[in-house]
Amino acid sequence: MLEFRDVTVTLGGVRVLRDVSFLINTSDTVALIGANGAGKTTTLRSIMGFTHMTGEIRFLREDITKLPPAKRPGLGIGYAAEDRRLFSAFTVEENILMPAQVARLTAQETTRRLGRVYTILPELKEMAGRPAGSVSGGQGKMVALGRALMIGTRLIMLDEPFQGLAPALARRYAEALRTLRDHDPDVTLIITESNPGLLRRFADRALVVERGEMREGSLAEDAPDPLHPASPATTP
């Protein structure tokens, strides 16, 4: 459903991605693994149209390389950036609803999608009326996930979602992702992470970015899972 063909991205004279090609299938959960600065975020930002790139990106067999960035969420792509980037002038629920308003969804469809968000992240319902500027960093990540879910009906991209989360919140976040998987088996998920152990439990494939190049990787069995240090590794 998503394909990179020889994608090269240069930022400030540095080639951040070099001739990257890969194919992701519908309903895959892909862990995009790599050290800081390896090019994980750049990969996601290229899918959103935020980088100057050469090569080709295809989504659902269509070439979206030249598609304006603002039109990409309309294809069913939800993106939660690493820094949560909520709109502090609005409440939590207004933040979550905004993609639906921008896409001019019907009231019925908006309610249905909001219901989906609250099923996966029930804690958001409790803080719906709070100003988005007042939520903690961890809660903000949940809200950002909710907002991405609102528009991401086909592909959801989460950039370092566990970064900076307290262990309890990280476990809760992982649980929400599993609920999403059960609820929406067809949606494709791309999650970037520098610690592969974190994603072993629910990712079914790993792509490794190293110095701007991408290769297939494995979610190594021996990589420690910081969220479940005592339990043995299992596949989802």
Added chain:
Amino acid sequence: MNLQLFALAFFDGIAYAALVFLVAVGLTLIFGVLRVLNVAHGSFYAMGAYATASTVGAIVAAGYSPWLAFPMMIIASALIGGLIGGPVEKLLLRRIYDMEEVLQILVTFAVFMILEDVQRLVWGVQPYFESSALMVLGTVDVLGITYTAYQLILLPVVAILVLVGLRIFLRHTLSGKLILAVTEDREAATAIGVNVDRVYLVTFVVGASLAAFGGALASATTSVIPGMGADMIVLSFAVVATAGLGRIEGAAITALLIGLGRSFAVYLAPELDVLVPYLIMLAVLLVRPEGLFGMAHTRKI
């Protein structure tokens, strides 16, 4: 200073502040969203004044009701904002958003110079004076002073309505919410499907129309002359810088502060009246460099 003189200075200050606010709020709105300090903003003020004075003059001369001056002000402002402001953003400013700030200011200064010459070309250099709107509302007596209802009541009421209307527009309409979202984080807004180019255009047209509306309202109280745009842009910069760039409510309070400061100076120390707005700005920025209502880091880079 006796009570009557005090009241007179106070009324002058309020009326003047209302006009300055309309121009400054447009400037601060544009800066908040586009992050471009728009020197050409003064031209929209002047063109709003010229367009209103000339059309109202023609309407009254043709024997139509002077009350038509009021709808004419709104129409002229919207036309200047849309027909001049729209193309300026779409054809010119859109190309310079990623450039250095100093280049952006130079480009908007060039637009200002071009529009100054356009004004001379269209309206000549003779002053226009068209006060039908001022006359038709008559005068009111307050504290033994006879003052025009237009300046004492209409201008402050319009300024308050614009402030409240702008707040409702930004908080409770989708277009307004999108403007706030883009102001806070352009990329995050794009990631939820917001067409940032369109938001920029709408914001610029609204901001330019507000400046033109300030000029339209001012045209009834003063002669419309070449150079009036330059005077106003400098004063608006003082208001916006004192308030903190991008702060709408702050611009209203600061316009009042500077408007009153200037009008009291006219009565108490006339030699300082031009200087007072800048002295206020200097005093504020020395203590709070981010402005009275500004935040030190309003935007992440």
